[in-house]
Amino acid sequence: MFERILIANRGEIAVRIIRACKELGIQSIAVYSKADERAMHVQLADEAICIGNNTSAESYLHVPSLIKAAEIFDVEAIHPGYGFLAEDAHFAEICESCRVKFIGPQPEVIRRMGDKAEAIRAAKSAGVPVIPGSDGVVKDKTEALKVVEQIKYPVIIKAAAGGGGRGMRVAHTDVALTSALATAQSEAEAAFGNPDVYIEKYLENPRHVEVQILADTHGTTVHLGERDCSVQRRHQKLVEEAPSPAVTSSMRRAVTKMALKLAQEVGYVNAGTIEFLLDQDGSFYFIEMNTRIQVEHTVTEMIYGVDLVKEQIRVAAGEKLSLDQRSLQPRGHAIECRINAEDPANGFKPTPGTIEFCALPGGPNVRVDAHIYSGYVIPSHYDSLLAKLLVWGHDRTDAIQTMRRALDEFYVTGVATTVPFHKHVMHHPKFIGGAFGNHFAEEVVRDQGWS
Amino acid sequence: MDLEEIKQILQLMDENELAEFELERDGVRIALRKAGAAAPVLAAAVPQSPAPAAPTPAPAAQAAGEKLEEKIAYIKSPMVGTFYVAPSPDSPPFVAVGEQVGKDDVVCILEAMKVMNEIKAELEGLIVEVLAENGEPVEYGQPLFRVEIA
Numbered sequence: 231m232f233e234r235i236l237i238a239n240r241g242e243i244a245v246r247i248i249r250a251c252k253e254l255g256i257q258s259i260a261v262y263s264k265a266d267e268r269a270m271h272v273q274l275a276d277e278a279i280c281i282g283n284n285t286s287a288e289s290y291l292h293v294p295s296l297i298k299a300a301e302i303f304d305v306e307a308i309h310p311g312y313g314f315l316a317e318d319a320h321f322a323e324i325c326e327s328c329r330v331k332f333i334g335p336q337p338e339v340i341r342r343m344g345d346k347a348e349a350i351r352a353a354k355s356a357g358v359p360v361i362p363g364s365d366g367v368v369k370d371k372t373e374a375l376k377v378v379e380q381i382k383y384p385v386i387i388k389a390a391a392g393g394g395g396r397g398m399r400v401a402h403t404d405v406a407l408t409s410a411l412a413t414a415q416s417e418a419e420a421a422f423g424n425p426d427v428y429i430e431k432y433l434e435n436p437r438h439v440e441v442q443i444l445a446d447t448h449g450t451t452v453h454l455g456e457r458d459c460s461v462q463r464r465h466q467k468l469v470e471e472a473p474s475p476a477v478t479s480s481m482r483r484a485v486t487k488m489a490l491k492l493a494q495e496v497g498y499v500n501a502g503t504i505e506f507l508l509d510q511d512g513s514f515y516f517i518e519m520n521t522r523i524q525v526e527h528t529v530t531e532m533i534y535g536v537d538l539v540k541e542q543i544r545v546a547a548g549e550k551l552s553l554d555q556r557s558l559q560p561r562g563h564a565i566e567c568r569i570n571a572e573d574p575a576n577g578f579k580p581t582p583g584t585i586e587f588c589a590l591p592g593g594p595n596v597r598v599d600a601h602i603y604s605g606y607v608i609p610s611h612y613d614s615l616l617a618k619l620l621v622w623g624h625d626r627t628d629a630i631q632t633m634r635r636a637l638d639e640f641y642v643t644g645v646a647t648t649v650p651f652h653k654h655v656m657h658h659p660k661f662i663g664g665a666f667g668n669h670f671a672e673e674v675v676r677d678q679g680w681s
Numbered sequence: 682m683d684l685e686e687i688k689q690i691l692q693l694m695d696e697n698e699l700a701e702f703e704l705e706r707d708g709v710r711i712a713l714r715k716a717g718a719a720a721p722v723l724a725a726a727v728p729q730s731p732a733p734a735a736p737t738p739a740p741a742a743q744a745a746g747e748k749l750e751e752k753i754a755y756i757k758s759p760m761v762g763t764f765y766v767a768p769s770p771d772s773p774p775f776v777a778v779g780e781q782v783g784k785d786d787v788v789c790i791l792e793a794m795k796v797m798n799e800i801k802a803e804l805e806g807l808i809v810e811v812l813a814e815n816g817e818p819v820e821y822g823q824p825l826f827r828v829e830i831a
Contacts, residue, residue, distance in 0.1 A: 281760075295760060
């Protein structure tokens with residue numbers, strides 16, 4: 231087992247990793263930027279070193295400084311957390327060459343699954359369904375109609391060279407297809423200098439369902455069920471839960487089987503998440519794989535009683551997984567609300583500043599993963615996640631009740647937070663009923679008359 | 682008393698964790714007091730200011746009142762690295778105590794990932810003290826040299 235681990239991250243996940251280290255008897259080394267001098271992770275770690283100025287580029291993304299810090303403290307492993315360099319194959323390689331274990335999968339796997347097109351090829355190889363589409367650039371109406379014949383309406387036309395909603399058009403009919411194609415092509419040309427477009431099946435109001443997997447270096451791969459992350463705004467997740475209210479036992483069997491097949495296909499090691507879109511007809515389509523621990527790993531932990539970060543460390547240290555699929559029996563229902571320093575009434579504008587006062591929820595079945603405290607100055611240079619508020623319940627209704635109670639106890643003055651948004655969600659009939667898709671969060675925003 | 686001097690006093694206060702400072706000189710009296718010294722209600726929940734475990738000894742704390750006739754500045758580390766006073770083990774150090782340095786003079790080397798970075802003074806003055814130990818790791822922002830500004 232490792233004696234010293236350097237945490238190449240900050241905020242709540244750095245605190246999370248430090249906690250796992252402490253419980254495993256491992257020395258934790260924190261790195262921090264100038265702006266993070268008073269951050270909680272710096273205070274909790276056994277050792278801490280300032281590695282650079284405020285910007286991420288000068289600090290948490292600055293590889294030479296991270297490697298130097300690792301060398302100074304003679305660490306055996308680095309945990310990259312999520313974001314920053316967690317999915318940077320090059321960084322993983324450098325760690326390897328400096329004989330510091332990168333806690334995560336192998337660099338080649340990170341690289342392969344980080345390439346969206348390559349990941350989709352891997353999924354196809356593994357027999358995992360992907361969103362049906364044109365399989366390449368579509369030049370004109372004739373080609374487009376051929377594709378539509380295969381995949382059926384509705385379809386979405388997407389720019390090959392970019393994203394962000396530009397060069398994207400949905401079409402429901404042949405007539406609409408012609409103009410949609412022309413518009414998408416000219417928009418793509420204008421935005422990316424490349425008019426190439428491709429066509430995909432358009433899923434109306436899909437759900438985002440992802441499967442957690444864990445694999446050791448001794449040939450064991452297990453899944454820990456699915457999570458539903460459909461409450462998102464502009465592709466940013468806000469509420470996550472496990473299990474998914476939309477997934478039946480047979481659907482679960484199917485999607486977890488797909489996830490395991492893909493993990494095995496690429497020889498995956500350590501923790502990972504395979505993301506799917508769930509169509510209204512019950513079909514799952516692979517979209518991408520995240521080769522790291524995720525923000526919402528916590529809801530899985532709560533229903534399985536497993537510490538995923540500790541398991542990551544154990545796997546990296548070469549230990550055999552103590553879990554086997556049969557023994558992994560989930561219990562109850564868990565929900566997580568991401569409390570961000572953002573103003574939901576104002577386009578979720580980030581609100582850095584000073585937390586004058588905060589009092590965090592507690593009591594039975596409530597878990598808070600946070601890095602904030604009264605008087606804490608939220609820096610403006612990084613993400614806006616303040617805390618993850620989690621609840622467990624015997625069933626989904628029970629969990630929602632507890633979350634309402636916990637949200638009422640979540641008290642912060644000095645900055646705006648997303649607590650009001652979450653309160654609305656927890657009282658919304660659609661959320662309570664369990665039937666909602668990716669567009670639900672926008673609906674809540676509109677209902678409130680927020681901009 | 683000019684702004685530069687006040688800035689240096691503030692820097693000294695920070696480095697020595699002083700909350701208050703008063704000075705009277707040449708018929709001018711200046712008092713500097715840090716705001717927010719009182720802890721909020723939930724004092725138990727507020728962690729103490731972190732003292733990050735620096736790999737090298739903390740710079741010798743200088744009593745604020747003492748050397749105020751000289752204007753003191755610090756050359757601080759612009760990166761995390763191993764501090765070397767000389768270009769190689771057999772060479773003489775880049776600078777010595779008592780030596781005058783200019784903005785572009787190399788004062789030390791900071792090594793990280795086998796790259797030897799030559800660090801320039803970025804200020805003009807007299808080296809009064811070398812604050813880091815040769816061959817020891819230093820963190821970003823750590824004071825390396827105490828300099829007396831002309």
